[in-house]
Amino acid sequence: MLKPCDVLIIGSGAGGSAAAHHLVRAGLRVALVEKGLELPRDARTLDVQQVVHEGRFKSAETWLDGRGKRFAPEEYFNLGGKTKWYGAALLRYDAREFLSDAEHQCPAWPIQDQDLTAYYAQAEQMLGVREFECEPDLSRISRRLTRTSPAWRTEALPLGLSPRIADNAVEARHFDGFASPAGLKSDAETVFLNPIRQSPNFELLTGSTVTDLVAQSGDATAIEGVRLADGRVLRARVVLLAAGALHSPRLLQRYIESAGLTARLPCYPNVGRNLKMHLLTAMVAVSPRRMSDAIRKTRLFLSTELPHSSVQPLGFDGELIGTLIPKIIPRWLARQIGNRSYGFFLQTEDGAHRDNCVRAASAASAGLPVLDYDAARTPAALAEHEQLVRRFRSALLRTGMMAFAERIGPAGTAHVSGTLTAGANPASSVVDGDGQVHGLQSLYVVDGSVLPRSSRVNPSLTIYAWSLRIAQALSSRLSQTTNAIRSAST
Numbered sequence: 401m402l403k404p405c406d407v408l409i410i411g412s413g414a415g416g417s418a419a420a421h422h423l424v425r426a427g428l429r430v431a432l433v434e435k436g437l438e439l440p441r442d443a444r445t446l447d448v449q450q451v452v453h454e455g456r457f458k459s460a461e462t463w464l465d466g467r468g469k470r471f472a473p474e475e476y477f478n479l480g481g482k483t484k485w486y487g488a489a490l491l492r493y494d495a496r497e498f499l500s501d502a503e504h505q506c507p508a509w510p511i512q513d514q515d516l517t518a519y520y521a522q523a524e525q526m527l528g529v530r531e532f533e534c535e536p537d538l539s540r541i542s543r544r545l546t547r548t549s550p551a552w553r554t555e556a557l558p559l560g561l562s563p564r565i566a567d568n569a570v571e572a573r574h575f576d577g578f579a580s581p582a583g584l585k586s587d588a589e590t591v592f593l594n595p596i597r598q599s600p601n602f603e604l605l606t607g608s609t610v611t612d613l614v615a616q617s618g619d620a621t622a623i624e625g626v627r628l629a630d631g632r633v634l635r636a637r638v639v640l641l642a643a644g645a646l647h648s649p650r651l652l653q654r655y656i657e658s659a660g661l662t663a664r665l666p667c668y669p670n671v672g673r674n675l676k677m678h679l680l681t682a683m684v685a686v687s688p689r690r691m692s693d694a695i696r697k698t699r700l701f702l703s704t705e706l707p708h709s710s711v712q713p714l715g716f717d718g719e720l721i722g723t724l725i726p727k728i729i730p731r732w733l734a735r736q737i738g739n740r741s742y743g744f745f746l747q748t749e750d751g752a753h754r755d756n757c758v759r760a761a762s763a764a765s766a767g768l769p770v771l772d773y774d775a776a777r778t779p780a781a782l783a784e785h786e787q788l789v790r791r792f793r794s795a796l797l798r799t800g801m802m803a804f805a806e807r808i809g810p811a812g813t814a815h816v817s818g819t820l821t822a823g824a825n826p827a828s829s830v831v832d833g834d835g836q837v838h839g840l841q842s843l844y845v846v847d848g849s850v851l852p853r854s855s856r857v858n859p860s861l862t863i864y865a866w867s868l869r870i871a872q873a874l875s876s877r878l879s880q881t882t883n884a885i886r887s888a889s890t
């Protein structure tokens with residue numbers, strides 16, 4: 401058995417690392433269990449062939465989709481989770497995205513936007529979120545696009561990148577979908593874990609998979625630890641689920657079922673449901689002129705006619721785009737096209753639907769986990785996304801750029817969220833506004849699973865902010881009890 405601690409965290413992505421940082425700095429004894437290992441610090445995580453074409457760092461875990469077809473979702477199991485690979489576009493949700501929007505199938509949050517304001521600010525400050533100057537090619541595209549298509553406007557895209565990245569030609573062109581060996585990207589490991597790695601009250605177990613939640617003997621509703629794949633048990637006063645939106649719900653589902661709590665917990669039928677992924681399309685726009693921008697991802701495009709959608713440039717340079725052009729095109733021509741191209745990432749908020757879900761592996765699914773997602777279940781979102789693709793393509797055409805689009809299918813789980821949604825009512829949600837699983841003592845969720853809405857922008861800043869907020873409340877509560885126990889025993 402391992403040493404007991406105050407808080408045990410499962411997973412080191414955005415949610416797990418932010419909580420660990422706060423709780424360790426508050427003086428609590430924290431253990432973080434991460435299934436993956438540290439990424440190599442050499443240039444392998446910047447190598448287009450290994451990262452993009454061979455997918456060497458991606459998880460190879462096989463899942464079934466809703467029709468029983470095998471596939472591998474875009475998941476990453478390594479220290480820092482998916483944030484090591486993210487594009488570091490770190491945006492706040494808009495105030496209206498905390499409210500219900502019935503037409504778009506979006507439920508309300510159990511908290512108000514103001515409840516996250518201070519934590520958004522804290523996360524932005526720690527992550528060094530900043531705006532970068534718009535480079536010449538993108539300036540020209542945005543100017544022409546907003547002039548010829550007045551429904552569109554652009555604003556600066558806040559990025560979690562070091563200003564020094566502009567001086568590193570390779571990293572400036574390879575941060576979106578790549579991991580930074582030089583530490584020029586504000587990912588969860590660099591910002592939240594590295595500063596606490598040597599703290600005496602912090603224990604980090606990498607390469608260790610949590611297989612089960614463990615309860616107090618005699619009370620199945622009081623979670624007091626976890627079991628690891630090697631059979632060891634780690635006990636804690638509080639357990640935080642932060643394994644990511646495809647994985648946390650499966651741990652919880654398995655626990656509730658094996659502990660015989662399915663009928664006792666009104667939140668059980670919601671576990672794994674209301675999965676959101678954003679409706680996503682990648683678009684490559686080709687122009688007659690060569691493009692030489694490096695960072696690229698510096699502006700956000702919004703349309704007054706598409707309130708649930710946004711567009712951001714991909715941080716891919718022409719060389720990388722050239723390698724993504726189908727092999728049927730001769731390589732010299734693909735390189736020429738790549739050098740004249742700009743990539744864009746189009747995203748639309750998907751609503752919540754109970755049948756969009758994650759299920760733990762079972763005999764019925766041939767021992768494989770299931771991700772059942774169909775965009776047709778959220779028709780308003782699908783209609784808006786189709787309009788987004790049409791309108792942005794036309795707007796680019798008016799600037800003289802010809803655009804080619806490809807929808808990102810259900811394997812594109814980069815932005816997955818909402819499988820343990822936060823809500824006031826246990827009959828329609830899984831955790832309460834304080835992050836605690838309805839009906840289970842000492843079990844909290846701090847990853848993207850909690851998001852009731854996916855919003856029109858990327859999720860990480862909101863996950864960091866939620867996690868810091870839950871950690872702040874927990875540290876006050878746990879420190880108070882610790883102090884009370886100490887003074888009673890003196």
Ligand SMILES: Cc1cc2nc3c(=O)[nH]c(=O)nc-3n(C[C@H](O)[C@H](O)[C@H](O)COP(=O)(O)OP(=O)(O)OC[C@H]3O[C@@H](n4cnc5c(N)ncnc54)[C@H](O)[C@@H]3O)c2cc1C
Binds near residue numbers: 411434488645813849
């Ligand atoms: C290519 C790419 C680009 C992206 N770009 C952006 C962007 O620009 N902006 C943005 O906001 N977001 C972006 N995202 C999304 C963002 O990375 C995720 O939303 C965020 O990392 C989710 O945080 P999380 O804590 O929920 O989960 P994760 O970051 O996935 O972390 C979960 C961790 O739990 C570990 N784990 C899983 N199961 C277990 C287990 N049983 N035991 C122990 N550990 C376990 C995993 O290994 C992982 O490290 C991008 C993602 C990708 C892949």
